[in-house]
Amino acid sequence: AGSLIHLLILREQDFDKEYIISPSKLPSDSNKLVIDRVFNHYKEVSADGDERKELVEFSNAILDVLVDINLHQSLKTDQQRIDKIINNDSISYWSYLINSGSKTVIDNQTYDYCSKAANMIKNDPEMSKQLGINVTEFDNCQVYNEIELQKDLENHPYGIKGILDNLVIDHDNKKIIINDLKTTSKDLKDFPESIEFYNYWLQAAIYCTLIGIKFINLIENGYELKFNFVVIDKNYQVYPFPVRETTLNSWFDKLNEVLNKAEWHYINKNYSLPYEFATGSVVL
Numbered sequence: 001a002g003s004l005i006h007l008l009i010l011r012e013q014d015f016d017k018e019y020i021i022s023p024s025k026l027p028s029d030s031n032k033l034v035i036d037r038v039f040n041h042y043k044e045v046s047a048d049g050d051e052r053k054e055l056v057e058f059s060n061a062i063l064d065v066l067v068d069i070n071l072h073q074s075l076k077t078d079q080q081r082i083d084k085i086i087n088n089d090s091i092s093y094w095s096y097l098i099n100s101g102s103k104t105v106i107d108n109q110t111y112d113y114c115s116k117a118a119n120m121i122k123n124d125p126e127m128s129k130q131l132g133i134n135v136t137e138f139d140n141c142q143v144y145n146e147i148e149l150q151k152d153l154e155n156h157p158y159g160i161k162g163i164l165d166n167l168v169i170d171h172d173n174k175k176i177i178i179n180d181l182k183t184t185s186k187d188l189k190d191f192p193e194s195i196e197f198y199n200y201w202l203q204a205a206i207y208c209t210l211i212g213i214k215f216i217n218l219i220e221n222g223y224e225l226k227f228n229f230v231v232i233d234k235n236y237q238v239y240p241f242p243v244r245e246t247t248l249n250s251w252f253d254k255l256n257e258v259l260n261k262a263e264w265h266y267i268n269k270n271y272s273l274p275y276e277f278a279t280g281s282v283v284l
Contacts, residue, residue: 002181002182002183003104004019004104004106004110004111004114005114005117005118005181005183005232006146006165006181007019008114008115008118008119009118009121009122009131009133009181010131010145010146010165010166011145011146012118017103018103018104019103019104019105019106019111020096020099020100020103020104020105020106021105021106021107021108021111022096022105022106022107022108023089023092023093023096024108025089025092026089026093027087027089027090027093028089030071031084031085031087031089031090032093033069034062034065034066034069034071034085035055035085035090035093035094035097036097037065037068038055038058038061038062038065039094039097039098041058041061042058042061042098053098055086055090055091055094056086059078059082062081062082062085062086063078063081063082066081066085072084072085116236117183117232117236117238120232120236120238121230121232121238124238127230127238127240130168130177130179130228130230130240131143131166131168131179131230132166132168135168140170140171140172141168141169141170141171141172142167142168142169142171143166143167143168143169144164144166144167144168145165145166145167146163146164146165146166147163147164147167148161148162148163148164149161149162149163149164149210149211149214150162150210151209151210151213151214153259156259156262156263157263157266157267158262158263158266160206160209160210161210162203162206162207162210164178164180164207164210164211165179165180165181166178166179166180166181166230167179167211169215169218169223174218174221174222174223174224175223175224175225175226176211176215176218176219176223176224176225176226177226177227177228178204178207178208178211178225178226178227178228179228179230179240180200180203180204180207180227180228180229180230181230181231181232182194182200182229182230182231182232183231183232183233184231184232184233184234185234186233186234187233187234187235187237188231188233188237188239191229191231191233191239191241192241195229200229201251201254202251202254202255202258204227204229204243204248204251205248205251205252205254205255206255207227208225208227208248208252209252209255211225212225226242226243227242227243227248228240228241228242228243229241229243261275264278264279265278
């Protein structure tokens with residue numbers, strides 16, 4: 001749900017490229033079995049250049065499957081058997097299979113939930129402003145959505161990378177604002193616990209490090225780096241949790257510890273146990 005909400009907020013125009021909604025009404029179990037088998041046949045022949053795409057064009061394949069599973073064989077004609085399979089529900093399901101491809105499949109309930117959550121943020125003036133949703137060419141701001149960054153580290157034999165949900169550079173107020181969208185099945189008040197449980201602090205520290213490197217010139221010119229967790233809870237309540245500078249600095253210290261442990265594993269080619277166990281540091 002989180003990824004879909006991100007998309008609906010930040011680049012709704014790409015929904016049809018990445019997601020498909022499953023049919024609300026599926027064919028009967030027996031018809032679905034037939035269509036699924038015919039669809040597997042379709043994938044095989046289309047890979048060899050067959051250009052047929054409509055279900056009605058695979059009548060012979062339907063008849064073959066009906067014989068294999070001994071379905072509708074008491075009917076007198078092949079056309080009667082085909083008519084039992086091809087109906088509005090079957091055609092809708094076939095179209096769904098054809099169009100799904102590598103897209104993520106969601107149901108109507110999931111789409112409705114995510115759409116409602118996304119619209120709440122987009123229609124909230126403060127949240128919309130924070131995410132730079134309605135920024136125009138006349139605003140002195142730069143907005144980046146789902147920006148991918150990576151950087152080699154000078155003091156380590158590897159680099160770091162990340163995909164930031166939302167970055168707003170406010171030139172008038174000299175601020176670089178990172179907004180990381182999160183969804184939670186709990187209440188807003190419980191989110192601080194999730195930061196530790198899911199290591200969201202590590203994500204934040206990596207993002208800030210990457211942005212600090214990429215926009216070092218702005219920071220040297222007095223721009224302030226800000227980080228917010230924009231959280232949507234199970235009750236559709238939204239709150240942008242700001243992270244204070246002292247907290248970020250403590251997360252940077254923890255990030256350095258993680259990088260040092262990772263370097264030990266990398267250099268020693270030892271990944272069998274976590275660092276503390278692999279180095280014999282755990283004592284009861």
